[in-house]
Amino acid sequence: GSKNIGFVGLGNMGGHMATNLMKAGHKLHVFDISKPACDNMAAKGAKVYSKTAELAKNSDFVITMLPNNDIVNASYEEMTADGVNKNTMFIDSSTIDPVLVKSLQERISAKGARFIDAPVSGGVPGAEQATLTFMVGGTEAEYNAVKGVLECMGKRITHCGNYGMGQAAKLANNMMLAISMIGVSEAMNLAMRLGLDPKIFAEIINSSTGRCWASEIYNPVPGVCPTAPANNAYKGGFSTDLITKDLGLASGVATSSNTPIPMGALAHQIYRTLKSKGLGNKDFSVVYDFMKNEN
Ligand code: NAD
Secondary structure (H helix, E strand, C coil): CCCEEEEECCCCCHHHHHHHHHHCCCEEEEECCCHHHHHHHHHCCCEECCCHHHHHHCCCEEEECCCCHHHHHHHHHHHHCCCCCCCCEEEECCCCCHHHHHHHHHHHHHHCCEEEECCEECHHHHHHHCCEEEEEECCHHHHHHHHHHHCCCEEEEEEEECCCHHHHHHHHHHHHHHHHHHHHHHHHHHHHHCCCCHHHHHHHHHCCCCCCHHHHCCCCCCCCCCCCHHHHCCCCCCEHHHHHHHHHHHHHHHHHCCCCCHHHHHHHHHHHHHHHCCCCCCECCHHHHHHCCCC
16 A cells, blocks of 8 residues: 655665655655755655654655765664654665664664665666665565565565675675676777777677676677766766775675675775776766776
8 A cells, every 4th residue: 555655865866766656656755955856856746854853753664865874874863863653664775884784773673663774786777667676684574564665666675684684785796796897897998909899899798708787788888888878978877986985885894704805805996096086976887988098
């Protein structure tokens, strides 16, 4: 049936996700610090709030889709400082530190409500088409309680384990994505330097052992994948700032778990270099443009 759903963070991902919840017949209660983002949702029929505590009290589920640890933490402080509606289930779909997930879960359950992590993969197209993968960290009962709502925004809803395991899956996946994007960029540049046509070489990779999402769906060389950000001056998509943030989180959990991640660490430094060159707001496939030979 129709639920009251709070949504905080209506950016590149959250705007589409909230829209899909409305399309599925739910009543949306929304907040974002950006007025245009709120106006856009109001025009689609959502109720806009100025106080998230009030938004949460009116919601069966609250979904947060915010940039980073500090903002997620501050947002939950504000939403829950004066107590919570004990029937509210808070779902954070941002990519954040699993340590913060556990701390939020403890603080919110101590107040009597529930909190789980459910980060996503699939990018802005996945958010728009409601085909996201959700990686859920929580109890079996909590997973069953949120599955139906998440299915309005995604097509694969996986129970990864207890609190924080959604983020653990997300961080490991994104570390691999960051590395493979650099690998595809290097290989495309090398092949082109040797005289290969980029489209022909991409066809070879994509029917060979080098095939991956970065080569097939999101190729960093302009002209290879028509819908990839490479064809749009690396605008939109998944920003270098965000992948760098995710690699920083991966690096933190690798350190705390005593895990070697030599390639992940190198990838982190390469994207940080891109940021220092002013490319932080470009799609992360701009790494190809950064390293290609000009002559
Ligand atoms: P975004 O920057 O487009 O959106 C974030 C939104 O949060 C913005 O609209 C911003 O105004 C709003 N915001 C900032 N501070 C706020 C606050 N205090 N209260 C309310 N709203 C606030 O980011 P995005 O691309 O939508 O990503 C959101 C999260 O999802 C990030 O953690 C990111 O790592 C993760 N993610 C992104 C993608 C992707 O492809 N873009 C894919 C998977 C996961």
